[in-house]
Amino acid sequence: MSRTPLVSGNWKMHLNHLEAIQLVQRISYELSNHDYDKVEVSLHPPFTDIRSIQTLVDADRMKFKVGAQNVHAETKGAFTGEVAPGMLAKLNVSYVIVGHSERRQLFDETNEIVNAKAKAILKNEMTPIVCCGETLEQREAGEAESFVESQIRGSLAGLSAEQVASMVVAYEPIWAIGTGVTASTEDAQAMCAHVRGVVEAMKKGTGGSVRIQYGGSVKPNNATELLTQPDIDGALVGGASLEADQFARIVEFGQN
Numbered sequence: 001m002s003r004t005p006l007v008s009g010n011w012k013m014h015l016n017h018l019e020a021i022q023l024v025q026r027i028s029y030e031l032s033n034h035d036y037d038k039v040e041v042s043l044h045p046p047f048t049d050i051r052s053i054q055t056l057v058d059a060d061r062m063k064f065k066v067g068a069q070n071v072h073a074e075t076k077g078a079f080t081g082e083v084a085p086g087m088l089a090k091l092n093v094s095y096v097i098v099g100h101s102e103r104r105q106l107f108d109e110t111n112e113i114v115n116a117k118a119k120a121i122l123k124n125e126m127t128p129i130v131c132c133g134e135t136l137e138q139r140e141a142g143e144a145e146s147f148v149e150s151q152i153r154g155s156l157a158g159l160s161a162e163q164v165a166s167m168v169v170a171y172e173p174i175w176a177i178g179t180g181v182t183a184s185t186e187d188a189q190a191m192c193a194h195v196r197g198v199v200e201a202m203k204k205g206t207g208g209s210v211r212i213q214y215g216g217s218v219k220p221n222n223a224t225e226l227l228t229q230p231d232i233d234g235a236l237v238g239g240a241s242l243e244a245d246q247f248a249r250i251v252e253f254g255q256n
């Protein structure tokens with residue numbers, strides 16, 4: 001089954017809305033129309049930038065998908081400081097990252113919370129990018145596979161086969177995030193294949209459809225090798241997504 005790769009830029013807490021507009025224009029300039037023939041591209045700026053980017057993308061008919069980095073699971077209510085899924089949907093947001101390791105570690109997001117958010121995103125006709133990934137200690141103890149499996153099982157619990165088939169999972173080993181240390185191609189491919197197997201075991205018939213990204217120090221010089229693996233369907237890019245030329249080269253992986 002052919003799966004369209006998704007390359008996503010997670011800007012984390014970087015760039016105000018004016019800087020964001022500049023970066024989107026630069027990335028657009030770096031890419032040509034045919035770059036989007038085989039790859040989908042989503043940009044995940046901070047909340048305060050989304051409206052500006054959406055306006056720019058619409059006005060200039062850019063081919064980027066607008067994304068977000070987080071959302072609250074509830075429709076509305078007394079949740080000071082939070083953003084509801086419907087608010088993102090109204091901004092034409094297509095993809096929402098949930099359960100990033102920084103949110104799991106720094107903001108105590110559990111699999112249950114990630115699961116509730118994924119359901120809320122799907123209900124609002126957007127696509128969740130559900131993140132998973134082990135610590136270095138877990139990898140060294142030989143627990144990486146079982147830990148990632150428990151994250152996937154918890155985060156995807158109760159979703160229908162159709163929903164699971166349509167979504168995206170991002171495997172990001174925590175020790176590879178922002179460190180310049182990438183998982184070896186073999187390890188990244190093996191874990192993405194494992195995730196696909198877990199998804200298939202949870203919901204029969206979905207393993208061939210679900211897209212699985214790799215994330216963790218993806219750069220232009222390692223993108224081609226990583227992203228041409230059979231079970232890796234794109235990348236979730238942090239640092240390199242803030243540099244227009246680097247991000248564009250990653251989007252163009254394997255196409256030149």
Ligand code: 13P
Pocket residue numbers: 010100172176177178179180215216217218236237238239240
């Ligand atoms: P880096 O690409 O900076 O390692 O970040 C990865 C990441 O966390 C993307 O969500």
